[in-house]
Amino acid sequence: MARRKKIYEGKAKILYEGPEPGTLIQYFKDDAAGQAAAPAATRTGPAGGQQGDGRGVLNNRLSEFFMNGLNAIGVPTHFIRRINMREQLVRMAEIIPLMVVVRNYAAGDLSNRLGIPEGTALPRPIVEFYFKDDKLGDPLVTEEHIIAFGWASQQDMDDMIALALRVNDFLSGVMLGVGIRLADFRIEVGRIWEGDYMRLIVADEISPDSCRLWDMRAAEIPDRDGNIREPGPLADVYTELARRLGVLPSNVTHATKPSLIN
Numbered sequence: 001m002a003r004r005k006k007i008y009e010g011k012a013k014i015l016y017e018g019p020e021p022g023t024l025i026q027y028f029k030d031d032a033a034g035q036a037a038a039p040a041a042t043r044t045g046p047a048g049g050q051q052g053d054g055r056g057v058l059n060n061r062l063s064e065f066f067m068n069g070l071n072a073i074g075v076p077t078h079f080i081r082r083i084n085m086r087e088q089l090v091r092m093a094e095i096i097p098l099m100v101v102v103r104n105y106a107a108g109d110l111s112n113r114l115g116i117p118e119g120t121a122l123p124r125p126i127v128e129f130y131f132k133d134d135k136l137g138d139p140l141v142t143e144e145h146i147i148a149f150g151w152a153s154q155q156d157m158d159d160m161i162a163l164a165l166r167v168n169d170f171l172s173g174v175m176l177g178v179g180i181r182l183a184d185f186r187i188e189v190g191r192i193w194e195g196d197y198m199r200l201i202v203a204d205e206i207s208p209d210s211c212r213l214w215d216m217r218a219a220e221i222p223d224r225d226g227n228i229r230e231p232g233p234l235a236d237v238y239t240e241l242a243r244r245l246g247v248l249p250s251n252v253t254h255a256t257k258p259s260l261i262n
């Protein structure tokens with residue numbers, strides 16, 4: 001392949017210039033060490049991982065699977081097509097510097113901040129915004145901050161919430177179908193222009209690194225005393241999720257075991 005221009009290297013992915021204007025290639029690395037450094041609030045996925053454990057390959061596949069599904073039901077995403085094991089072609093977007101988190105069950109930072117026991121079903125999905133800044137530890141921000149600092153307009157806020165809730169319904173349903181509870185997840189949203197018309201799309205990735213997943217199947221099996229357990233973290237989350245969804249590439253045999261979520 002011809003030399004490509006590297007645009008950005010983050011914790012989980014490398015961005016290269018795409019073949020056509022307005023496109024990018026996302027290369028999925030195995031190393032997502034930065035995940036572990038992120039605060040619990042926004043580290044909704046498992047931490048750890050080393051180069052060579054196949055996580056990037058699985059995340060590329062899984063993100064393709066979810067983004068394709070969203071595109072198919074009319075939720076716009078940046079995903080165009082997968083190129084190979086580790087790369088996918090996406091539409092270049094202007095990323096809004098926020099992480100949009102949707103929570104269905106209390107966990108992590110929400111439990112810690114508000115003293116709600118982990119695993120409590122929330123009365124309705126709760127949408128939160130975190131300012132995407134590693135150095136600041138991705139702090140929670142309110143609509144006041146977002147609008148005052150010009151990160152997004154009131155209209156964008158409404159659109160982001162609507163988008164995030166549609167993603168939540170889709171993802172929750174897909175997960176439920178394979179015995180997994182989607183406790184919470186985060187997305188990044190970007191702007192794209194079509195002529196003078198701007199719209200918001202789901203960008204970045206949807207993978208176990210951005211979702212907190214609890215296994216409902218394991219929870220159905222009573223323990224020695226006959227008690228039914230609460231759903232807990234999905235073990236070997238990359239491989240197991242890919243296997244249950246039927247997207248496990250045959251030539252990847254191992255992905256890392258995640259460490260427990262905070």
Ligand code: ADP
Nearest residue numbers: 010011012013078090091092093095188203204
């Ligand atoms: P980070 O360490 O900043 O989270 P990643 O390793 O996840 O970075 O690399 C992905 C980067 O690419 C992120 O900064 C993300 O905001 C950005 N990004 C994701 N999708 C798009 C897109 N469609 N257009 C432009 N930038 C994107």
Ligand code: MG
Nearest residue numbers: 010011012204
């Ligand atoms: Mg990232």
